Amino acid sequence: MHPILTTLHFGDRAIPIGGYGVLLALALLVGGVVALRSAVRLQLDAGAFIASLAAAIGSGLLGGSLLFALIGLLQTGTLGPPGLVFYGGAILGALGFALTARAHGLPLATALDASVPALPLAHALGRLGCLLGGCCYGARFSGPWAITYTDGLAPAAHPAWPRHPWPLYEALVLLALAAFFASRWAPAAGSGRRSALYVLCYALARFALEPLRGDAVRGVTVLGALSTSQLISLTLGLGALSFLWLARRRSLTRSAGLP
DSSP states (O other): OOSEEEEEEETTEEEEEEHHHHHHHHHHHHHHHHHHHHHHHTTOOHHHHHHHHHHHHHHHHHHHHHHHHHHHHHHHSSOOSOOOOHHHHHHHHHHHHHHHHHHTTOOHHHHHHHTTTHHHHHHHHHHHHHHHHTOSOBOBOOSTTOEEOOOTTSGGGTTOOEEOOHHHHHHHHHHHHHHHHTSTTSOOTTSSHHHHHHHHHHHHHHHHHGGGBOOSOOOOBTTTTBOHHHHHHHHHHHHHHHHHHHHHHHHHHHHTTOO
């Protein structure tokens, strides 16, 4: 893969440009533009929505870094090199988005729904960055589509075994989710059902894909059976399912004319 895409030279100073960083920046840009267009179509205040996106990005990067550091601390007792964990970024980013949206008077359910399908699209680009950087790599695998990282800068190159292209698996799932939520079959924006259904779908996919990962920072717990991400997926999935069930029940109650 390509942990370093190119190197910029300024006099005697060389600045490496990492593949992961470039794809992460592209993900934030593309996701932000797509979400903003959706918000404008839903007649949300563009300035307030941009402020909410900025809060989500800032708090999301903080949350991803904090969870990565916490998992490393629990595993080794020391703080290792910096990194990001998606779920930490997603949870704290959603909180930052919600608080800012509320402070600016945006209808929260509509604002959250406007961020889908931008979120899975951006996330897919980020996973391609993982593929380039050699992080979040797959378990050992000898199938015909296995990949082997040979660049010494890639964590997956130590050891350089053939592996599942795990970031590609998740990227394909995320692109499929983005396509579905951009289609006419997705729930209409405004009730929060679109966001809840996305959380449920992603949680199920992540829970199923997690055993194919092979990187050391798995945060394995519960007698070694579940990873940190699987525990979070289970919690978020049950929460989203409960929200959808209650929303469905309220809808049926209204249709029947009951209090």
